[in-house]
Each structure stands twice: as C-alpha cells, then as structure tokens.
Amino acid sequence: METLFWKKMASLLLPAFCLLSGAGCTAGWAVPDFGNVYHVSGVIDMPFAEIQEPFEAWYNLTGGKSRIQYYHGQVVTFQYGAERPFGALYKITPETTELELNVRKCFRISGRPGKRVYPQSIFPRLDAFKPVREESYKGQLCTVWQNVSYWGQKKNVYTLWVASSADGPVPVHYEMRGFNSLLGSHYDKYEIDYSNFTHSYPAGVLDLPSGMECEFPPGDGVEHRILANPMWDFVGRQADRGRQLFHHYRREYRKEYGSEKELERRAQTFIHNMRYVHSKNRANLPYKLALNHLADRTPEEMAVLRGRLQDQTPHNGQPFPLAPYAGIILPENLDWRLNGAVTPVKDQALCGSCWSFAAAGGLEGALFLKTGELTPLSQQALIDCSWGFGNHGCDGGLPWRAFKWVGKHGGIPSAEAYGPYRGQNGYCHYNSSELLANITGYVNVPAGDIVALRAAVFKNGPVAVSIDASAKSFVFYSNGIYYEPQCGNTSSSLNHAVLAVGYGVLQGDGYWLIKNSWSTYWGNDGYILMSTQDNNCGVATAATYPVLA
Template sequence: MARSLLIFFSALYLVSGLPTGQWLNVSPDEPELKTAVDLVVREYNSLSDHEYVFRQLLITDAKKQLVSGLKYDLTVLLGHTLCKKRRDVIPDNCQLYGPDNPRTVKCNFSILIVPWINETKILHQKCSQESLLRELIDSSSSTESEDELLETITLFKDFMITYNKNYADHEEATRRLQIFSQNRKKAQKIQEMDQGTAEYGITKFSDLTEEEFRTFYLNPLLSTQPQRPMRKAVIPSDPPPAQWDWRDNGAVTEVKNQGMCGSCWAFSVTGNIEGQWFLKKGKLVSLSEQELVDCDGVDHACGGGLPSSAYEAIENLGGLETEQDYSYQGHKESCSFSTGKVSAYINSSVEISNDETQIAAWLAKNGPISIALNAFAMQFYRKGISHPFRILCSSWMIDHAVLLVGYGERVGTPFWAIKNSWGQDWGEQGYYYLYRGSGACGMNTMCSSSVVE
C-alpha cells in the first residue's frame, strides 16, 4: 500500500505544474486529496490512544503547495466508529458510533510528501474535541440530538462529493452545513404535506437559503409584470388522447442548465420554438438561450423575463441562432447576434387556455407549451408526482418558467411532464412531474406558444 501511494504521488509531482511556494485550493473530489486524507487518518488512528478507529466525515478546508515536495494543509472532521483497531480495518467501511459513545474531533493536518526519496512526513497535527458538530449544537436552536446532527454531517459530506461542492473556508463550510441541516427539515415537512407520490430530500440546492435559491434560479418578474397581450390559441375540438409525450415523438431537445442565472424564461421559450420548428419544418434544432439573454432589450437577462416579451424580441431580431453558434454563458454579455446565422424564426405567438383539458388537447396536437408556475416544492424535489397543497403553492406567486412536454398517469395518479432547465442532475433526469387536474402551483395560468408558419 505504501509503495502504491508513493508511486501515485511521484507521478502527481511530475505532472502537477504547480508554481513553487503558492498555495492552491484542492477540490474535495480530486483523487490526490482522498489519498492524502487517507494518509493522515491512518496516522491519526495509529498514534491515538483510542480503542476504536476514527474515519473521515467531512473535509472543510484543503490546500496544497509545492515546496521540497508536495505539502498539504487539511482540516478534517473525524467521527468515532464501532470498529476496534486492527491491522486489516478499513475506516470508511466502519459503522459510525451509536448513542452510547458519541465523539467527533476536528483536526488540522500538515503533510509533506517527497516521492523521490520515498518519504511521507506529518509536519503538524492538532485535534480538538470542540468539533464542527459542537459548533452546530452551540449555534443552533434545534432540538436535534448529536446523533441526528452527525447523520446530517455524514449526508453533507456525501452531498459535497456528489455535487462537487467546494467552499472558501471553514466558516463558509460551517454556514452551509447549518443551512443544509435546516433544509433537510424543510424538505421533510414538504414531504409530509404533499398529496402526491413525490419524494423530497437532498438536491444540489440543499446548501442554499430560500432567498439565495430564489435570487439565483427563479424569476420574480413572472408575477410582478403583466404579460404582453397575445391572440388566443384555437383549441382542437377533438378530445385529447389519454396520454401524450413529445419526447417520444422527436420534438424535445436534451435538458439544459441555466446555471446561477434567472433566465428560465429564455429556456422555456426556446424549448417551445424548438418543438414548433420541428413540427413545421421537420428538423429538431437546439436553439440559443444566450441570444435572448444578450439581445432581448425588454426582458432582464439573469434578472428575469416574460415569455410573451421574448417572443416579440425574437420576431424583432429576425430569429434565433443555434446553441452551437451562440453558446450559453450564464450571464449577460454584449449582443453578438448575426442574421446570417439564423436557424429558426417565428411569425407570432398565442396565449393558450387555462383549462387543463384544453391545454392537453392543444399540446397533443400542436407541440410542447411554454408555461410558468410556482416553484415552491422544486428546490428539494427528487422524483415522483408533486402535489403540494394549494395554499402552499398558490397561482399568485408564479416564479419559474418551464416547458410542458406531455401528460399521463402513474398508478392512477394523473401528471404533467415538465422539462426544467436546472440540468439532468436535478429531479427525474431534469424533469418535474406535477399533479394534473387541479391547476397545481398555477401551472395553467401562463400558457403560451410561438407560431411558425
């Protein structure tokens, strides 16, 4: 094992390209960090007088420096396990302690690895029982036990690895852990009150306050500014089929990611136009949201916008470029639209009925629909059919634009299939399933489509 570690660090040293003497932050998911942490945890266990093995719970700070070797400064939270010390014990495989032997320690390590002389040296080790867990207990008004808080910390560690989270320092990591803990309880309350089959819990937004989530990912203009008037759409006279999904019929591009930018309105509109262009021209093209963020002079880029205004902006511009030609940046830049690169255009736009049966009929015949809704339950949504109480997810607080692509039933529960713009690592591969038939979360209040002739 020691030989393989030295070979690993020798290769790492030769290709690192680190500037000598400069400290650089290390991402929690980097393989080199895991190996360095394994070394210091092994050292801690070998030198401590504890009968039981401790294992890593959370890395709150990690830096590296090129000196006479590779130097790492690490702050690691360790947890007491139920494994007694033995030569063959692997700490990460050990169950964490129970209520009768609670213990966590926060340790600062400094480690130097000099691979060409076959040397690994722990330069500094300082561990304190005043751990991050203790800080949480002291600063929280929660009635959680230490066991419950330790479970939260373990989940937070997994969350950081899963979503590649890296915080600036120990204080920021502590703050995010506290928010994460509060959000776990909030998600549980939403779960208890939901009337559908949805599962709520840890998502990539679990370390954000409600205010941060709304600021970075939602669109308050949807409920504070009036829509531009549009003509009414003609509703098909035939009843809609029992189920329909435009993903199965070629009219929907892959799920995209708006990033930390309130540009959902642009994604909702481009998704609708992608479907209309496919149905009228026979070609599915991924269109540019960044063009709208940069060149729509009426809407407010990452500050929000309205689909009705975006349609008008596209008509005035002359069309949309492709995603490939005008790629998404996630922030406003100077408009660089070129009429010579237009790949899709629209002729007008229509407002669609707020009757859900009529919405289904129009969708099945004419394509995906741009809609807006109240995103109350979406921060912690994981899967299933979401059905919040109306009072919690009212139609007067519309704050997120999405794309309605289909509808159907799951085990007797009717749903709308909604394409979101938060990436494929959210919800069900980027999709949200919402109860159909009650105007849930105001999904029927702002339905519209472009018209391609």
C-alpha cells in the first residue's frame, strides 16, 4: 500500500516540479494508460463545421463493449466487438413519420472481414505519442503528449493534455490540427474536452434496451457505418471514411475537378459539411438534413445563390386589399401543386438569380388562375432585361422590381419563346408580340402578418417571398418542418427569394410550403416546409404578388 501511495504521489508532484524548475523531465514518462474500463463525458468542437456536440461514453475493453451517446442521449450508439463473427454496431435514434412522433428505432450493422467491430475508445491510441511539455490547461496542471504524422502533403498534429490524480492519469483535452502543403492552409481542426472521468459505471449501461428489435439500415453503405460510430473518425487514425464517402458522392453527382488542389479542397469541404449534417441530425431537431449536390461548396460559394438584394427604397406596391378577404374561411392545408399552378423545380446554377425564379413563379401562378393553363415563363428574360429597375442579373435583384418591368413592358416572354435559362447574364432580346401575363401592379402583403399571407396564397396563388437562408442548416435541409433559431426575420436579414406555393399544419405545427430554385437534388425534391412560428426566417416579412390586367 505504501509503495502504491508514493507512486501516485510522484505522478502528482513530478509535473509540478518540472513546470516550476524548467527541468527536462519528459524522457522517462510512461505513456498514459486510461484503463480498460471507464466512463467519461465531454464536448466535441468542430470549428470548421460550426458544431459543438456533447457526448457521454462508457467503455469496457475486457467485456468487448462500448456505448457512446450524443446530445444527452438523443442518439445512442453501441459497439459490440464480442458479437460473432465480426462484431456489430448498433444505433438507437428517434424517428418521426407521418404516423409516429419521435419513436425510438434501433439499427444494426454487422462487422465483416477486414472491417471488424471493436469497442470504441474515446481516446486516440497513444503508442506514437511523445511527451513534449508541461503546462496548465484550464486550471489543471497537465503533461502534453503529441504525435506528428505525415500523410502525403498533409501534416497532422495530434495533441493530448493529461492531468494526474490519485487514481492515475486523467484526460483533459484532445486536439487535432491538420495542415496541407498543397493548399497552403489548415485543412482540418477539431477538439475534444473531457470531463467526469471515472473507472466505474452502473451495471447494465452497456446493454441494449430490453425488448428493442433492431433492423438493418437501408443501403448499409459507408455513410451508415459513419453514423453508427462517429467517434471513430475523431480518435482513430486509420483510412479516412469521410474520403470514402466523398468518392461515392463524386460518382453520384458526377463531380469533376480541374486540378489535384481543387480536388483536395473539395474533399475537405465535403468532410466538414458531412460532420455538420451528421451532428445536427443527432440533435433530434424537428427536421432532418442530408448531404446533397452542394456538399462540396464553401460558404462563400453558397452566398452566391442568395441573390436577394438589400433595399430600403419604397416598393410602391398596391395596398393589401382587405375587402376581398372579409369573412373568408381559409382551408387548414393548401398546396397549389395539386391544382396544377406550379411549374417544375429548376436550378438557378451559380447565379444569384433567385429573385427571377420567385417573380416568374408568382406570374405563372397568377396566369394559371386566370386562364386555367400553366405556362413556364422566362427567368432569363428578367435577368437580361430588368436592369433599368434596379436588378443586377446574376448579381442579385428583387421580385417586385421584376414585376415593375413586367408592368411597364406589357408582360413577360414564355420560356419557350425567349430561349433556355443560361445561369448567366445575357442580351435582352424579347419580341413584344409574344409577351404574356401583363399586370396592373403588385401587392405587398402586410409585413409579418401570417394570416394575411395565408389569405394571399389562397386567393391569388403562389406568392413571391423573401427569407434569411444564410444558416448552413438551410443548405442541407431534407425533410420535416424547418425551424432555425439563428434565422432573422427583419427586412435587413432577408437574402434569398423563393416562392410560397402553399401552407398547412403537420402534427400541430404550422408551415409554409416553399419552392426553392436549387434543383430537385436540394431539400424534398426542391421544396421545404418552413415553420410559421415567430415568422421564422422572415417568410411573411416581404411577400408580394402580381395583379394581372
């Protein structure tokens, strides 16, 4: 007992002595051993993905089991290495459908030859780490262990801060920094803060919930294995699974890049976006995200697609008419697609022309209500021809300015008459005899009035609206009712123009049915359900619709 006591005291006092004296004491230190059984909590910080994710982990190497849960138990993963023949991964996650709300589902993925499942440690393997210094980290005296690895043109620096206690080493902080000489910049960074480290936990915590049946996930591909054990990519240094998924992504979307440098940059952007999407989905939000054709785009490139200009000048729209809506009974759900008033979703490409799609969509709906025929109208004509009213083609514009151009010139050409959409500015060349949808003006819906906007959509067809689409969650929306607390709803926060083609209520929550112009690869076949709560993202802040002559 005395020998053990003095060993523990030495582990506590030696780092303090080295730090105070400046002595080179690192050479003889033993690599930290956190034991075969432990429980620990912490937070994963992914600054490039704009995510901080809490976790809690239980580990039993001897028993061949581990459990890691995220966002306080929203998603729970199990790694069973002892299960024959090659181990198994389990993931328990909430699932919401049209019939069920937040039902816990279990998915199982089997290990296989060359992909055997092992209990997942929450710490990196330390066999290649070396002690480099002693320092205080957040008030704790720590030994700093580091491993510098080179992978082609990448230099990865892994650093672990370890404190001492009477019970042995205590993990404090882990950090990875990656530098790519090809890109000339840091390509990756993530950190893990550890807390509440112990060598005990309640019995049964590593067992699957009794009575729960586990099914195989659809596809059982690379992404499913990442989702079933996300921690592996942060503390493991084997082949990068994110790279494998990027390979599948390139093949699915036929992505080609002009150089090795661009390929590397796109791969890293994809991996950061992948981490963001996966982490957000573990948070059990009322909507789900998914990797889409924009997953290799940088935030700067995404900003190009948000082409609604900021504007403080008077819109000079007609006042919202109250008399036609007096006593009107609005249906609880409305979808103008079902009535044939909405053309197929299009892709604005790398052009800030969202405003032209919103304006054309409003005109198409109004023309349908008047004639009973759905005619695709030309966004390209609005891009090319409405500069005199303050629009700037692919550099941005506003739907109401497009309506002013249509009103002055007696209509808008059809897409067939004007020619195909090009995703760039062009020469204005319409024939006056081919113009359709002449208007007498346009109406501004009272700002922030949810009921008035519902009434406008019901009586006038699809309405051009503006939103704050700057949140990364909007870029990767997949399904569910989108509510983003970071969204602004003031006129100064609006940066993207879209089309409200309906509204409704799903499981007690109100939503707008919004048509975007980022192709059918985005969202739910090009659409999104946006929450009406608190006028989230400003859907009702600057809505406008045309009045046909």
